[in-house]
Amino acid sequence: MPSPAPFGLLLDVDGPIASPIERRIVIDSIVDDLLTLAAAGIPIAFITGRSDAFMREQVVAPLVAGGLDAGAHVFGVFEKGGCWAPVTPQGLDVLEIDTVVAVPVALKTAVESLAREHYADTMFVDDGKHVMISIEQRTDVTSAVYRDAQLRFIVEVERIMAELAVGPGFRIDPTIISIDVESVLLDKDLGAARALDWFAARGVSAERWWSVGDSRSDYLMADAVHARGIPVAHVDVRPGDGMLDRPYDVVVESDLIHDAAGAAFLRRRVAELD
Template sequence: MTAPMPGATHPATPALALLLDVDGPVASPVTRDVKPEIIADLVSLASAGIPVIFNTGRSDAFIREQVMVPMIAAGMPTGTVVHAICEKGAVWFSYTSGGPGPIHMDHELAVPKAYGDDVRRMVAEDYAAHMFFDETKRAMVSVEQHLDVSNDDYLAEQKLFDADALELMGRHGLSAALLDHHAPESDDAADYRLDPTIISTDIESVRLGKDLGASRAVELLAAQGITPQAWRTVGDSRTDYAMADWLHHNDHSVKHIDVRPADGVPNKPYDVLTATDLGLGEDVIHDDAGGAFLRSWREALVG
């Protein structure tokens, strides 16, 4: 695990630690960028010693461009460390106002290169009008909706792509399944899974997941001598609950924030919050809801 970055100082037992999915809660799923007010609140919270850890399926390149660079530009002070766990736990790095530290990757969790090459060709030949191959991923194979394509059109085409990608797995002699949920510490029969989201499909090792990201987050903070009193996890899909599931299972105090509860809020042994708990309407979702929660924590903890 990453060693503490030089010069970093933090409270040893902060009141909260934030474990944040990026697409949806932080970055707009429509524009893919992050609102300046969200960046400002992230900087304020991190600067006040509230650990901010991103736990995302996105690549390290996306986090550097859409989150790290704007946070540094917004005045992130020297000594503040932010952690980014990318590709659902396969890749991770930390950054300060001086930029990113080393990129770490668990190579055992990578999808075979030959399969990724064939998916790239398949997208170019059959699906390029609706989606693109994400060249920034190191361990996962991902395709994503073009910004100028309607989401309804993309989702219809996604079903065809997912079926073709699954069939291609078989031709490579790989076992895979199309899944919409990965339970923490589950024993999946397949070696790989296709995880479709509202704007992408991730093809990944079944050992990846937001639960692995939560485990890495705890280890990263422990390496800094930090033990949060409580955690807040934030996501926009059922798979994001795995963050809070893992933390609760490992005896951490946690509440989960669902910024897109239209799929239904499952019964959990910990509290689940939505925008309505802030007095907002049910139509406040995605980064509008994520931003509202960040603002509420900043007002309560920083002022």
């Protein structure tokens, strides 16, 4: 059994890794430092609500282009635990999908049609989702305009769910740039559990873990680690939304937020390797 790594990383994508404004990695050091950490044997898992298609294009492709080490332990969990795949030097490996948690087809059709036919001026459908519905803010629309449209859209989705008699097993989860409709079983703790189990099945472990995210739900990643009795700390890269009280350390990167905070965090983890 190999020795545990000094630490492991559970990383949300939108916010700490990809710019929530440009929806891509814009800070070069983030890719460089992820590659350095992976080559050093640090287990890294991306735990995101994003689709595998987004991850392939915006996160995995830069890692592959940068020369991801063949011995790296990198894993991706998408749609908040609804699907997952290893990340290899050739790209994403075989994708596994949990169809049990998929939204009903009738609901998906109705919600996506509503977005396309009546809200196309402010949002668009993420066609890459397998088990969720995700309607995302257009990048040419201001946050204020989007928030107003988002509130109206949610009311209409609630009406659709009532008409279709969708039970309590599904919920609407709005974020600063999207509206997700998903199974209540999906969340960041499920994603973290999938990642930890994947690492453990391959004999990969860490003395402690860091989780990093910009939403209150991202604390669930650290919750999942803490529940297993493993030391963990959470890095909140958008503390202005309110930091949560937890039985483990919750830290911030000075006054930095989003991917600037994520970049600073990764740079400090690389420095620990020296």
